[in-house]
Amino acid sequence: MKRLLLAGGGHAHVHVLTALAREPLPGVEVLLVTPFARQMYSGMLPGWVAGHYGEDQIVIPLPALALAAGVQLIDGRIAGLDANARRATLADGRVIDYDLLSLDTGPVMDRDAIPGAREHALFLRPVEHFVRLFETLLARALAEPLDLAVVGAGAGGVEIALALAWRLQREGAATRVSLVAGADGPLAGFAEGVRQPVLRALQRHRVTLLPHTCTAIEAGRLTLSNGTRLACDVPLLAVGTSAPPWLQGSGLALDECGFVATGATLQSTSHPEVFAAGDVATRMDAPHPKSGVYAVRAGPPLALNLRRALAGGALQPYMPQARTLYLLSTGRRHAVASWGPWATSGRWVWWWKDRIDRGFIRRYGGSA
Ligand SMILES: Cc1cc2nc3c(=O)[nH]c(=O)nc-3n(C[C@H](O)[C@H](O)[C@H](O)COP(=O)(O)OP(=O)(O)OC[C@H]3O[C@@H](n4cnc5c(N)ncnc54)[C@H](O)[C@@H]3O)c2cc1C
Structure with missing residues (x-):
């Protein structure tokens, strides 16, 4: 039986989980490694800090998604990767071998970037x-x-x-x-x-x-x-934010900042059995800013290409949008929207953002 290892329950992987729930992969064991049982939606974090949302409203419950998808949830954190041996090591020393690996672990913050x-x-x-x-x-x-x-x-x-x-x-x-x-x-x-x-x-x-x-x-x-x-x-x-340090020495091709170098099919440019999406990856052929919107958009092509890679089919190239809508909340129920050079703001923008954000959480089984 082949094994697909999903590392991290980020924005792209929550879509992969729902796609697997809709259409399971016969003969494939799928594992999801995540340090937290919930994916907190950063887009709604400022709204939670401001007191507009309760904590339960900004989370995607990963165990429910994994259960529906027939995916085994592993409580852990990837701490090492040997891409040549197709082996991931967790922080507690457990080792997981894989046939196919998909990375959506997001970035990290460098705790030593500023002394103290x-x-x-x-x-x-x-x-x-x-x-x-x-x-x-x-x-x-x-x-x-x-x-x-x-x-x-x-x-x-x-x-x-x-x-x-x-x-x-x-x-x-x-x-x-x-x-x-x-x-x-x-x-x-x-x-x-x-x-x-x-x-x-x-x-x-x-x-x-x-x-x-x-x-x-x-x-x-x-x-x-x-x-x-x-x-x-x-x-x-x-x-x-910066790249997870465990990528160094993994054998994967990395960009100049240490993020996973990927191409049009979201595969690593050095190891075709490794896929990466979201902030942990850099599209070498089509660079774009690292943001939640791009991570979300990568979900459907990632799900499709993981399925095709396991079935031995031809992978589909994916071209990210040149620009995306950015919605920025400003404390009270007020927000600013931008699309390239175009921008507007007001209370109505906040309600628009609120609708999109709640829709995202609900789509993945949350209770916004
Ligand atoms: C306050 C704030 C507001 C933001 N607002 C917006 C916005 O409005 N729009 C926008 O586009 N972007 C926004 N961003 C940026 C956005 O949060 C990121 O671009 C987005 O989270 C990237 O998604 P991702 O799936 O790559 O990673 P993440 O969302 O970080 O998900 C990664 C997941 O992997 C898990 N993980 C981490 N390390 C490991 C490991 N070693 N092993 C296994 N699992 C691991 C994490 O627990 C997490 O669940 C905001 C960021 C912040 C901080």
Whole structure:
């Protein structure tokens, strides 16, 4: 019997699971390795922080999806890979051999990117850990005045800073929220039509914008690139993500940042029996930004090509969209939409985003 190993229950793999439930793969043993039984939907995380959603509304329950698909769920984390031997090793030492491997484990955050971060900062990823620690942060913020700084002002950092500021103000917490945004400011690379309403929202939510980077973190303070020391009780790191370290030495071809190099059929460019989708992969032939939207879109072609690879059929090339819709929430029930240079914002955009996000969760068995 052939074995298909699915690593990670990310955005593309939840689709693979539903496709397997609809049409099982006869004569194939399918395993899903995941460190968490739930896939927390990052698109709704800022809405959860803001208090618009309950925790159960932003999760996809992986055990139910796996059960329906006839897939064996393995509670674990891939910690090593030998692509030449077709063997994955889990963090607890268990070894899993495979005939076909599909990677959708997402990226990781480098805990040592800023000196002191590992010891003193709260990281946005893994999202499951962030969610657990956020409850403690909230309780503390309600009990005492806090200085809170979000480090990193990409889309995730901006949304979380706004959601935090909105939630804490609404709950009456005497918390100051700062956003360490770097010299380019928030949302560098986004259209002005997106940046302007976001800058207004940051002002309205009284988020202090700091045009510096963070160079060091100690207990109770941050050091910024201009030498300033910033009082900070809780640094929340939303700085860029990186490739999982276990890919190094796996034998797989990687891009210059260490992500799995893939081609048009979502196969590794070095090992055709390895597929990868979502943020862990880089399309060498058609580079695109790493985002949840691209990870979701890769689900159907991935499911199709895994099936064909197991059946010995011809694989289908997949061309990702040149641009995607980006919906960014701004704390209260308000959001900004962008599509390339086009942008718009308003309460109606939030309801539009809410509808899309809830639809995504429900499609995969969640209860949004
Ligand atoms: C606050 C925030 C808001 C965001 N909002 C948006 C948005 O609105 N739109 C958008 O397009 N993008 C958004 N993003 C980006 C988006 O989250 C990522 O691009 C997306 O999660 C990538 O999906 P993925 O399937 O590759 O990985 P993930 O969603 O990270 O899923 C990977 C899964 O693999 C599991 N896993 C991790 N390591 C291992 C391992 N070693 N072994 C086994 N399993 C493992 C994880 O637990 C997880 O379940 C946001 C990000 C953040 C932080």
